[in-house]
Amino acid sequence: MTTSDPSKKAGFSKPPRTTAPPTTPEEFVAGGVSEEVQTFPWDGLNNKRAIPLFNLRLTEYKAARLKYASDNSEFSMHQIVADATERAVNEIIEKLLKE
Numbered sequence: 853m854t855t856s857d858p859s860k861k862a863g864f865s866k867p868p869r870t871t872a873p874p875t876t877p878e879e880f881v882a883g884g885v886s887e888e889v890q891t892f893p894w895d896g897l898n899n900k901r902a903i904p905l906f907n908l909r910l911t912e913y914k915a916a917r918l919k920y921a922s923d924n925s926e927f928s929m930h931q932i933v934a935d936a937t938e939r940a941v942n943e944i945i946e947k948l949l950k951e
Contacts, residue, residue, distance in 0.1 A: 908933065 910918065922929040 902934075 918929050918932060921927070921932055927935075
C-alpha cells in the first residue's frame with residue numbers, strides 16, 4: 853500500500869499522542885484521564901524475529917569494506933549492518949523525541 857501523505861511515512865512525523873484509558877469509574881464518567889500517553893508504531897511488535905525489509909544497495913567500495921570487516925572479524929555482514937542501523941535509528945528517534 854502506497855501513500856503520498858508525508859505524515860504517514862515512518863520517521864517523518866512525531867508519534868501520535870493518545871489519552872490514557874480510564875482506570876476508575878470516576879475517570880470513566882469524567883471522560884478519561886487527562887495525562888497523555890505517547891504511543892509508537894513499534895509498540896507491541898516482536899523484537900526477536902527478523903523480517904525482510906528492503907534490499908541494501910552499496911557502492912562497490914562500501915561493499916568491499918563491509919565484506920573485509922566481516923571476513924576479518926567475528927561479525928557477519930548482516931550483523932554489522934543491523935547493529936549500525938539500530939544505533940543510527942536510535943539516535944534519530946532520540947532527536948525526534950526532544951523536539
